[in-house]
Amino acid sequence: MNQPFIIGSVQTPIGDVPKISSELSWSDHWGNFKARWGVGRMHYTVDPGLYALGEPNEQSPVLVTANYKMSFDRLRETFSNRHAWILVLDTNGINVWCAAGKGTFGTDELVRRIEFSRLNDVVSHRELILPQLAGPGVAAYKVKKRIGFKVIFGPIQARDLPKFLDTGMKATPEMRRKTFRMYERVILIPVELVSALKWSLLILPGFLLLGGLGASSGFWQGVLSDGLFAVLNMLGALLAGAVLTPILLPWLPGRAFSQKGLIMGLITTLFITLFGVFYLDIRQDYLSILAWFFLTPAVSAFLAMNFTGASTYTSLSGVKKEMQWAVPLEIVGGMAGLILWVGSRFIF
Amino acid sequence: MEKMIYLKNVVTLQLNEKNCTGCSICMVVCPHAVFIMNNGRAQISNRDACMECGACAMNCPSEALTVETGVGCAAAVINTALGREGSCCCIIEAKNDLPKDQSKSCC
Numbered sequence: 001m002n003q004p005f006i007i008g009s010v011q012t013p014i015g016d017v018p019k020i021s022s023e024l025s026w027s028d029h030w031g032n033f034k035a036r037w038g039v040g041r042m043h044y045t046v047d048p049g050l051y052a053l054g055e056p057n058e059q060s061p062v063l064v065t066a067n068y069k070m071s072f073d074r075l076r077e078t079f080s081n082r083h084a085w086i087l088v089l090d091t092n093g094i095n096v097w098c099a100a101g102k103g104t105f106g107t108d109e110l111v112r113r114i115e116f117s118r119l120n121d122v123v124s125h126r127e128l129i130l131p132q133l134a135g136p137g138v139a140a141y142k143v144k145k146r147i148g149f150k151v152i153f154g155p156i157q158a159r160d161l162p163k164f165l166d167t168g169m170k171a172t173p174e175m176r177r178k179t180f181r182m183y184e185r186v187i188l189i190p191v192e193l194v195s196a197l198k199w200s201l202l203i204l205p206g207f208l209l210l211g212g213l214g215a216s217s218g219f220w221q222g223v224l225s226d227g228l229f230a231v232l233n234m235l236g237a238l239l240a241g242a243v244l245t246p247i248l249l250p251w252l253p254g255r256a257f258s259q260k261g262l263i264m265g266l267i268t269t270l271f272i273t274l275f276g277v278f279y280l281d282i283r284q285d286y287l288s289i290l291a292w293f294f295l296t297p298a299v300s301a302f303l304a305m306n307f308t309g310a311s312t313y314t315s316l317s318g319v320k321k322e323m324q325w326a327v328p329l330e331i332v333g334g335m336a337g338l339i340l341w342v343g344s345r346f347i348f
Numbered sequence: 349m350e351k352m353i354y355l356k357n358v359v360t361l362q363l364n365e366k367n368c369t370g371c372s373i374c375m376v377v378c379p380h381a382v383f384i385m386n387n388g389r390a391q392i393s394n395r396d397a398c399m400e401c402g403a404c405a406m407n408c409p410s411e412a413l414t415v416e417t418g419v420g421c422a423a424a425v426i427n428t429a430l431g432r433e434g435s436c437c438c439i440i441e442a443k444n445d446l447p448k449d450q451s452k453s454c455c
Contacts, residue, residue: 305422
C-alpha cells in the first residue's frame with residue numbers, strides 16, 4: 001500500500017522499521033475531511049504493524065492504535081519532537097472505540113500483532129500504552145498472562161498523551177471522561193446528513209410529482225407550490241433531525257433523542273409554514289398544512305433517534321427502550337401525515 | 349451541562365461486591381466515571397451514566413462485574429430486527445467484501 005507518511009526507517013534488532021512523520025500533510029487533512037463527509041470512510045486504512053515515530057530506542061514507549069487512518073493521524077500529530085513506537089492493530093479500518101466494542105481491537109488481535117511484529121526484540125521493557133477506549137475489547141490482565149506485556153490504559157484523547165507521559169502515566173479524571181461537547185457533536189453531523197440526503201434524493205422527486213399531479217391549478221403550478229412546500233418540509237426535517245438536534249442536544253427537553261428530534265421538528269415545521277405561506281406566498285389548504293405537522297416532526301424524530309449511534313453516552317438498553325415507543329410513534333405520525341397530504345390532494 | 353445522562357433506570361450493569369478485589373481497573377477504563385472506590389472496593393455511584401460499553405466487565409479480573417453490552421445505536425437495532433448485518437459505524441466484515449457505503453451513521 002502506498003503510505004506517504006513514511007519518511008524513512010529506523011534500525012532495530014529485527015531489521016528496519018518504517019519511520020513515520022508526525023506532521024500531517026495537506027492530503028492527510030483532505031483525507032480526514034472526506035472521511036468526515038462519508039467519502040471513502042470505510043476504506044480509510046493504514047497497514048497494520050510496527051512504526052517508529054521520531055528516533056525511538058529500546059526504552060521508548062509503545063503506543064497502540066487502530067488502523068483507521070483518522071485514529072492513526074490523531075496519534076502521530078500529537079508526537080512532534082517525541083520518540084515512540086506505534087503498534088497499529090488490524091481493525092478493518094474502524095476506529096478504536098467501535099472496534100473495541102466489536103472485539104476486533106481486542107486481546108487476540110493485540111497478542112497476535114505483538115508476536116507478528118516481534119515487539120519482544122525491539123523494546124527491552126514490557127509495557128504497552130493503549131487508548132482508554134480500547135477497554136471494551138482488551139482485557140489487560142489477559143494480555144499480561146498471555147504474552148507478558150503490561151497494558152496501561154492511557155487517556156481517551158490522543159492529545160492528552162504528552163501530558164500523561166510527562167506526569168508519570170497519571171491521567172486526570174478529565175482525561176478519563178468521554179464528553180460530547182459542541183465540537184464533538186458538530187463534526188459528526190456531515191456523515192449523518194450525507195446518508196439522509198441520499199434517501200431524500202429518492203423521495204423528493206416523488207413529492208414534486210405528486211405536488212403537480214394533485215393540483216387543481218395545473219401541473220407546473222402545483223409543482224411550484226405544493227411540491228415546493230413538500231420539499232421545503234422534507235429538507236426542514238433533515239435540518240431539524242440531523243443538524244439542529246445534534247447541535248442543540250443538551251438544551252432540548254427530554255432524555256430520549258426521538259423526543260428532542262420531535263420538538264425540534266415541530267418548531268421547524270412552524271417556521272417553514274410561516275416562511276412558505278407568508279414569505280413565499282405558497283397557498284396551502286389547512287389539511288396539507290396539518291399533514292406536514294405530522295410528517296416533518298416524525299422524520300425529524302427518526303433522524304434524531306439515529307444520532308444515538310453517533311453519541312458517546314447512550315446505552316443499548318436505553319436505545320431499545322426508547323425505540324419501543326418512538327418507532328411506532330414515528331411510523332404512525334409519518335403515515336398520518338402522508339394520508340392527510342395525499343388525501344387532501346386526491347380524495348377529500 | 350457537559351454531563352449528559354441518557355434514560356434512567358435501564359442499565360444492566362451489575363456489581364457483585366463480594367467478588368471485588370479492589371484493583372480499581374473499572375475506574376480506569378470507565379469513560380463515564382460510573383465507579384468510585386469505597387473501603388477498598390468498587391461501588392457503582394452513577395449507574396445512569398453507564399452506556400454499557402463493557403470495558404469494566406472485560407477488564408475485571410475477578411469477574412465481579414456483568415453488563416449486557418452492545419452498541420447504543422438505533423440503526424444497529426433496526427438492522428438486527430430486520431435480520432440484516434448490523435450497519436452503524438461498527439460493521440466489521442470480512443476484509444475483502446466490505447460493502448461499499450454501509451456507512452449509515454455514527455462515529
